[in-house]
Structure formats: structure tokens, C-alpha cells
Amino acid sequence: MKRTNGELTLTHVRPFSDVRAAVAEERGDLLRRPSGGLARDMAEHYEKRFERTARRGTRESIRLLRGEPARELCREAGRGYDLLVMGTHGRGRTAAFLLGSTVQELLARSPIPILVVRRRRAP
Numbered sequence: 001m002k003r004t005n006g007e008l009t010l011t012h013v014r015p016f017s018d019v020r021a022a023v024a025e026e027r028g029d030l031l032r033r034p035s036g037g038l039a040r041d042m043a044e045h046y047e048k049r050f051e052r053t054a055r056r057g058t059r060e061s062i063r064l065l066r067g068e069p070a071r072e073l074c075r076e077a078g079r080g081y082d083l084l085v086m087g088t089h090g091r092g093r094t095a096a097f098l099l100g101s102t103v104q105e106l107l108a109r110s111p112i113p114i115l116v117v118r119r120r121r122a123p
Helices: 018-024 028-032 038-054 069-077 093-099 102-109
Strands: 010-014 062-066 084-088 114-118
Touching (some): 010 038, 018 028, 018 038, 028 038, 038 062, 062 069, 069 084
Parallel strands (some): 010 062, 084 114
């Protein structure tokens, strides 16, 4: 980003529920621990996850939001960003129809342009 003098903000939206967050993050192991510590465990999980990313950027360039992904990303996009770049799981049309698609919803609602990047397929 130095050549363009641009800024990058990595944003992740996690569910309100710590149980749903553990499932979404594929951390079912946290659900098997004694009760009462899931919120702390999920906070530690996200901290470690973003530490790996922060090595490439600055701490200020990372935002962790809670809620419904399309709604929160749309709200965040309205705060003055130039472009929203999103990855897609590439599940296909049927799965997107049945499960919904954050990308599809943002394409319809985003106040800024969106660049959608497909997930690489295994060789």
C-alpha cells in the first residue's frame, strides 16, 4: 500500500452468539470445555487470528464487528471507504439460494463499489 499511499482495513463480522461464533470459526473444541469460559475463549481466538494478520499491517487496520454480516459490512462501508473487497466461498447457486449470500446482499445494498474475489480451488 506504500506505492499508492492507500489504507487497508480488514473487517470481520462475527455472530452475536459465542456458540454460533465457535461453530462458524470451526472451533467446536471450545464448546467441549467447561461452561462459563466461552466468551473469553472466543475473544482469545479472534485475538490470535488477527495477530497473524496484524504482522502484515498495523493494529488499527483491523476491525472486529458483531452481528449479521451483510448489515454490518454495509454500515461499515458507509463510513467513507472507497472500495469493499470480499471473498466468496464459491458454494454455488443452489447453496447460495438456500443459505443466502452475504455477497449477493451487499451487491444489492452497498453504498460503495464491491470487488468480489473467488476462493482458489485446490489443484
